[in-house]
Amino acid sequence: MAYIINQLAEVSPEIAELRSRRPDALANAQLSFEALLEPAEEGTFPFTERYAVAAFVAGIYQSTNARDFYADLLADDAPAELNAAVQEAIAHGISVGPYADAEGISGDAAGFITFESVAGLGERLVAAFDFAHLLVFHPKDAAPEAIGHLQAAGWSDDDIVTLAQLISFLSFQLRVIHGLVVLGGSTACTPETESKEGVAKLGWQNHERTLTPDVHAPEGFVNHSLGWKPWLAPLPKDEFTPEHTDALIRPERIDSEYFRLLARDPAALKARTLTDLDIFYNTDGGMGRAERELAATVVSRFNGCEFCASVHQQRSKDEGGDADAVDRLLFEGLDADLGSEQWGVIRDASRELTRTPFAFNSGCVAKLRGVGFDDLAIIDLINSASFFNWANRLMLTIGAPDVPKRYR
Numbered sequence: 001m002a003y004i005i006n007q008l009a010e011v012s013p014e015i016a017e018l019r020s021r022r023p024d025a026l027a028n029a030q031l032s033f034e035a036l037l038e039p040a041e042e043g044t045f046p047f048t049e050r051y052a053v054a055a056f057v058a059g060i061y062q063s064t065n066a067r068d069f070y071a072d073l074l075a076d077d078a079p080a081e082l083n084a085a086v087q088e089a090i091a092h093g094i095s096v097g098p099y100a101d102a103e104g105i106s107g108d109a110a111g112f113i114t115f116e117s118v119a120g121l122g123e124r125l126v127a128a129f130d131f132a133h134l135l136v137f138h139p140k141d142a143a144p145e146a147i148g149h150l151q152a153a154g155w156s157d158d159d160i161v162t163l164a165q166l167i168s169f170l171s172f173q174l175r176v177i178h179g180l181v182v183l184g185g186s187t188a189c190t191p192e193t194e195s196k197e198g199v200a201k202l203g204w205q206n207h208e209r210t211l212t213p214d215v216h217a218p219e220g221f222v223n224h225s226l227g228w229k230p231w232l233a234p235l236p237k238d239e240f241t242p243e244h245t246d247a248l249i250r251p252e253r254i255d256s257e258y259f260r261l262l263a264r265d266p267a268a269l270k271a272r273t274l275t276d277l278d279i280f281y282n283t284d285g286g287m288g289r290a291e292r293e294l295a296a297t298v299v300s301r302f303n304g305c306e307f308c309a310s311v312h313q314q315r316s317k318d319e320g321g322d323a324d325a326v327d328r329l330l331f332e333g334l335d336a337d338l339g340s341e342q343w344g345v346i347r348d349a350s351r352e353l354t355r356t357p358f359a360f361n362s363g364c365v366a367k368l369r370g371v372g373f374d375d376l377a378i379i380d381l382i383n384s385a386s387f388f389n390w391a392n393r394l395m396l397t398i399g400a401p402d403v404p405k406r407y408r
Contacts, residue, residue, distance in 0.1 A: 003030050005173060008065040009180035018376045019180075021285065024278035025383060028271045029173065035267035036166045037073075045159040048078045050166065052086050052125055057132055057167055059090030061357065062191050063174045085120030089129050092118060095196035096356045097137035098303060111198030112138060127153035128163060130202070135167045135393050140304035142397035144210050144231040151207035157232050161264040164398055165272065172390035178357035179382035183365055183375060191358050209233070215402040218306045221330040226310045227402035228395065234260035249273045261398060272390070279383045287373065287380035290321035291346055295381055297326065298350040299388035301334055307401040308392055342371045350385040 003026060006016055019026050037050050055070040067090075075083055093113045115121060115129040127150050134146055150160050206212060213229040234257045235244065245251060247266035253259040262269040280292050293316035300309035313330055317323045325343060328336035334351055338344050345367045352359035360382075368378050395401075 004033055004069075005029055005176055005180070008069055009177045009184070010065070010186070011180055012184055015180060015184055015375070015379075018379055021376060022278050022282050022379070022383065024282070025275050028275040028278070029176070031271035032169050032268060032275060033173070035265070035271050036162065036169055039267060043159070044156055045162055048074070048082070049125060049128065051077055052082065053128055053132055053163065053166055054170060055086050056089055056093070056129055057136060057170045058174060059086075060093045060095060060133065060136060061170075061174050062094060062096075062193075063177065063357070066170075066174055066177060081120050085118055085125075089115050089118045089121065093129070093133050093196065094193050095137055096191050096193070096358070097195065098139060098354075098356075099137055099195065111196075111200055112141075112202050113196060113198040114202060123153045124155065127155065131163065131397075132167045135164065135397050136171065139393045139396040144206050144212050145202070145204040146397065147231045148207035148210040149202075149204040151209050152205070157209065158264045160232060161262060161398070162268060164394055165262070165265060165268045168390045168393035169268075169272070171393055172386045175353055175357045175360075175386035175389055176382055179353060179360055179386065180379075182360060182362055183378055183382070185362075191356065213400075213402075215400050216405075216408055218401055218403050221301060221306055221309050222403075222407070223313055223327055223330055224310065224407050225314075225404065226307050227404050228258055228307050228399055229402050230257050230261050230399040232261055232398055234258075235263045236260075246270065247273075249277070258395075258399065262394070276387060276391075279380070279387050285376050287377040287384075288319070290316045290319035291343070292380055292384040293319060294321060294326070294329075294343060294346055295350040295384040296388045296391075297329060298334065298347050299354045299385050300392055301329060302351055302354045303389070303392040303396070305388075305392040305395050307395050308388060310401075312388075342373075345371050345373075346381060349381055353382065353385045354389055 006019065037054060051070060051074040055074045058066040058070045074086060092115065113133045115126050121129065131146055131150055134142055147160060155163065211231050211233060215229050218226060237254055240254065244263045244266050247263055247270040248254060248259055249270065283289060293312045296312040297309050297316055300312060309330065313326045316326050322339050325339040329338060334347065338347055349360060349364040349368055352364055365378060368381065
């Protein structure tokens with residue numbers, strides 16, 4: 001089978017074999033692509049719009065092979081006018097990021113980019129590109145109004161979930177591709193531009209369907225559990241079909257508003273969950289569980305996702321990780337002393353892959369090898385860090401963390 005990540009990264013047979021040691025991650029990353037871009041039924045989110053969003057995201061990320069791949073998919077399906085509009089939108093929005101400082105707090109110094117001035121997109125794609133640029137470069141700055149912006153442009157709640165999954169999946173896929181290119185020894189492309197200036201505020205409004213729950217937001221990163229509340233209505237339990245239940249993998253997740261929300265696109269949810277489980281729980285060689293969870297925590301710390309950081313800092317500890325070092329990472333920031341050279345190198349590589357894929361380079365690979373990690377372990381690091389650039393973008397942009405009453 002031709003796996004798209006392997007194809008776009010032009011991996012060697014040796015790296016392809018190592019990737020096959022994580023068979024569920026390999027297969028379900030491919031199934032995620034199929035669920036989000038080539039589903040059996042396109043429904044009310046047409047293939048042309050899916051390809052346009054993918055081409056746009058790959059373009060603003062400056063991922064050369066993926067940009068050309070998704071542009072070709074769009075060109076085969078869309079009129080020339082739309083292809084030209086997407087290219088204009090890419091030129092308007094191309095940047096590097098996400099915009100975040102060392103403490104994981106996203107900032108608006110570079111401003112926000114909107115696409116209402118790009119002729120030929122139509123109202124739905126303008127809103128989708130606005131949302132995509134927010135997810136790619138400003139995930140921490142998301143708010144319910146971003147959901148309202150999509151709803152006002154005619155996006156259904158089901159399709160908003162699929163759109164968020166698609167953009168977030170691409171944030172994973174493009175980082176894995178870049179990491180594998182670097183691991184293989186090829187010279188990775190470099191960004192064509194720096195941070196793009198934009199407007200200070202977007203002026204979006206909540207829609208009548210937008211949820212605005214009362215939340216007690218955490219004042220910073222915490223080493224206890226957090227709740228989470230959505231800005232979109234989760235799928236009601238009485239509307240679950242066997243397909244929806246199967247997508248949960250674990251039936252008890254039906255009590256989670258997060259999983260009931262993602263269940264609005266069951267095929268995407270199932271593939272994503274199985275990708276996640278193999279990346280973090282397959283211990284057939286490679287990097288240790290505590291170290292994979294450390295990478296997830298570092299990425300969440302950088303992106304400003306308090307919820308994901310709270311979960312995965314505990315998992316790192318539970319798997320034997322240095323609890324004091326994890327707490328220093330949470331409370332002191334990404335430059336904290338993590339107590340070992342290996343953990344420091346994991347932190348640095350995860351941060352660079354998150355800062356922008358291009359920051360992860362041959363020097364990062366050399367340092368990982370230098371502290372004893374083999375190429376399978378480095379693939380685990382690439383997968384783990386990249387996956388939380390997927391997970392964080394969902395948690396941050398379709399809902400908000402909430403401090404349980406017992407911790408207030």
